[in-house]
Amino acid sequence: MSDSDTLILVNLKAYPCDPVEIAAACASVADDTGARIAVAPQAAHLSAVADTGVETWAQHVSPVEHGSHTGSTLAEAVADAGATGTLINHSENRLKLADIDASLAAAERAGLETCVCANNPAQSGAAAALGPDAVAVEPPELIGGDVSVASADPAIVEDSVAAVEAVDADVDLFCGAGVSTGEDVAAAGELGATGVLLASGVAKADDPEAVLRDLVSGL
Numbered sequence: 743m744s745d746s747d748t749l750i751l752v753n754l755k756a757y758p759c760d761p762v763e764i765a766a767a768c769a770s771v772a773d774d775t776g777a778r779i780a781v782a783p784q785a786a787h788l789s790a791v792a793d794t795g796v797e798t799w800a801q802h803v804s805p806v807e808h809g810s811h812t813g814s815t816l817a818e819a820v821a822d823a824g825a826t827g828t829l830i831n832h833s834e835n836r837l838k839l840a841d842i843d844a845s846l847a848a849a850e851r852a853g854l855e856t857c858v859c860a861n862n863p864a865q866s867g868a869a870a871a872l873g874p875d876a877v878a879v880e881p882p883e884l885i886g887g888d889v890s891v892a893s894a895d896p897a898i899v900e901d902s903v904a905a906v907e908a909v910d911a912d913v914d915l916f917c918g919a920g921v922s923t924g925e926d927v928a929a930a931g932e933l934g935a936t937g938v939l940l941a942s943g944v945a946k947a948d949d950p951e952a953v954l955r956d957l958v959s960g961l
């Protein structure tokens with residue numbers, strides 16, 4: 743990867759980290775380097791994270807509009823809290839096909855950038871057909887591990903790039919699972935990915951800023 747449009751998207755999941763400290767580190771590294779870095783915290787932390795100035799994403803939006811939907815994550819509410827993008831259908835929060843479609847519609851209504859997650863190339867192509875801004879391919883068995891998808895299973899990235907391109911060349915392909923170094927970011931870019939989705943490498947690090955600076959070195 744070589745351009746600052748490439749996205750490093752840090753998903754904090756439900757890890758016991760300090761979301762504001764990590765967001766501030768991301769903002770600082772992004773400011774210093776021109777890299778595009780975004781943070782996806784818990785919904786309850788969106789405002790605090792957005793207040794650091796970092797690009798802020800939701801981890802999920804529900805397939806609903808305003809109305810009687812107790813417990814939902816309303817796209818308009820996450821946008822009001824400062825999010826400018828959202829993940830949909832993360833491997834740890836899978837949705838039915840119709841709900842992915844409706845969550846995408848909700849996100850678009852709220853003006854959010856969208857990234858639909860997928861397990862494999864076939865799902866990546868299917869997700870692209872729904873018209874998100876990006877698809878992120880992540881083999882579930884590699885999530886949370888030490889080995890990057892780009893080295894453990896490069897074909898899944900290359901084949902997903904091709905599957906998405908065949909459906910809609912305007913949809914970006916990100917990859918994730920086990921990404922934690924600049925080398926991993928560079929390898930993902932060589933396979934055709936225009937972004938990386940990562941979590942544990944930053945959220946569980948003793949020094950998140952040092953990890954972020956290394957990640958950016960691979961752009």
Ligand SMILES: O=C[C@H](O)COP(=O)(O)O
Nearest residue numbers: 753886919920940941942
């Ligand atoms: O959303 C992030 C992905 O599930 C990757 O997680 P990981 O970097 O801990 O493997």
